Amino acid sequence: MKHVLTVAGSDSCGGAGIQADLKTFSALGTYGMSAVTAVTAQNTTGVLMVQEMPADLVAAQINCLFDDITVDAVKIGMVSSSEIIATVAGCLAAKGARHIVADPVMVSKSGHQLLQPAACATLIELLLPLADVVTPNIPEAEVLINGSINTLADMKQAAREIYRLGPKHVVIKGGHLAGEAVDVLYDGRQVELFAGPRLATRHTHGTGCTFAAAIAAYLARGFTVKEAVRAAKAYVTTAIAHGLPLGRGHGPTHHFYALYKQAGVLPE
Numbered sequence: 579m580k581h582v583l584t585v586a587g588s589d590s591c592g593g594a595g596i597q598a599d600l601k602t603f604s605a606l607g608t609y610g611m612s613a614v615t616a617v618t619a620q621n622t623t624g625v626l627m628v629q630e631m632p633a634d635l636v637a638a639q640i641n642c643l644f645d646d647i648t649v650d651a652v653k654i655g656m657v658s659s660s661e662i663i664a665t666v667a668g669c670l671a672a673k674g675a676r677h678i679v680a681d682p683v684m685v686s687k688s689g690h691q692l693l694q695p696a697a698c699a700t701l702i703e704l705l706l707p708l709a710d711v712v713t714p715n716i717p718e719a720e721v722l723i724n725g726s727i728n729t730l731a732d733m734k735q736a737a738r739e740i741y742r743l744g745p746k747h748v749v750i751k752g753g754h755l756a757g758e759a760v761d762v763l764y765d766g767r768q769v770e771l772f773a774g775p776r777l778a779t780r781h782t783h784g785t786g787c788t789f790a791a792a793i794a795a796y797l798a799r800g801f802t803v804k805e806a807v808r809a810a811k812a813y814v815t816t817a818i819a820h821g822l823p824l825g826r827g828h829g830p831t832h833h834f835y836a837l838y839k840q841a842g843v844l845p846e
Contacts, residue, residue, distance in 0.1 A: 580798035581609045581647055584791060585640065585666055586655030587616035587628070587683075593830025594784030599653055601833035602791035606813065608798055611647065613639035615657050615666070622783060622825030630658055633665040640666065644673040651677035651798035653791045654709075658693055660700040667704040677797040680709040680745070681790035682718050698722075707744030711803060713790045714740070716754040730760060730771075737764035747803050749793075751786065759815075763807050772808060774815045781821025781829035788831055789814045 582603045589595035596612045603610030615636055619627040643649060652675050657663045670678060682701060684693040693701070698721060706712055716727045723739045726732070730752070737748040741764055752760040753776075763770040792810035793803075801809060817831035824830060838844050 579609050580650040582651045582794050582798050583611045583649050584653045585613045587618055588614050590619055591621045594787045598784040598787040599791040602788050603795050605833050605837055606795040608795045611643055615662055622827035622829055633661045636662060637665050637669050640669040651794040653794040654680045655787055656683040660697045663697055663700045663705055667708055670708055678709050679711045679790050679794040680705055681713045681786055684718050702743055709745040711747045711793055712745040713749045715751045719750050733762045734769050737762050741766055749807055772811045774811055777818050779821050781823055782818055783828040783830045785814055785831055
């Protein structure tokens with residue numbers, strides 16, 4: 579079994595962040611580990627409070643795992659400050675981490691700022707060049723390129739611009755555009771499109787975290803980036819299609835639906 583590390587924030591309602599990542603790792607046949615960068619108080623209606631972890635504690639979590647266990651892939655989620663970003667980047671570089679998938683979490687679905695504005699430049703400078711894959715949604719990609727994205731052609735151009743910031747592969751998620759949900763993958767040479775149905779549901783909490791975590795799990799298992807993105811797209815589409823109607827807001831995706839179906843045990 580391959581071992582995958584998530585470096586991200588904790589979501590108290592369990593739909594996003596390290597909780598979503600660990601569920602995804604388990605669902606896809608890998609062993610999940612975590613380094614918590616922040617603790618959030620949130621439910622399906624929004625984020626109420628955020629407490630960032632001390633940088634030395636974040637470093638200790640990462641270093642102790644690499645010192646003891648083989649880490650086959652790393653997923654990076656919420657890293658809200660320049661100090662945390664520099665700490666994470668420094669630890670991963672020093673440990674020779676591989677198969678790094680960076681999801682540049684900036685704003686929660688409810689609109690809560692999760693990346694300090696001053697930290698965006700640090701993320702671009704230190705974290706993106708370490709990433710094998712970076713997975714911004716359209717609003718995040720617009721911040722990274724300092725421009726607007728309104729069409730599929732804009733997404734392709736934005737992927738090229740983000741690639742020049744240093745990551746080996748760029749996946750821009752198309753969920754914020756109308757029509758089919760088309761994701762754009764760029765590897766520095768060619769563009770690949772991954773289309774999926776647009777599902778009529780509000781239960782999409784944690785989809786970005788889940789998608790990036792799935793890519794990391796598949797990379798750990800030996801998939802190529804293109805294969806990992808395709809498989810992650812299929813996995814998250816199924817999870818969204820069977821999202822859980824919890825709470826009064828955006829419920830989480832169903833990380834274990836396929837396994838429950840295969841086992842013949844589906845909750846009501």
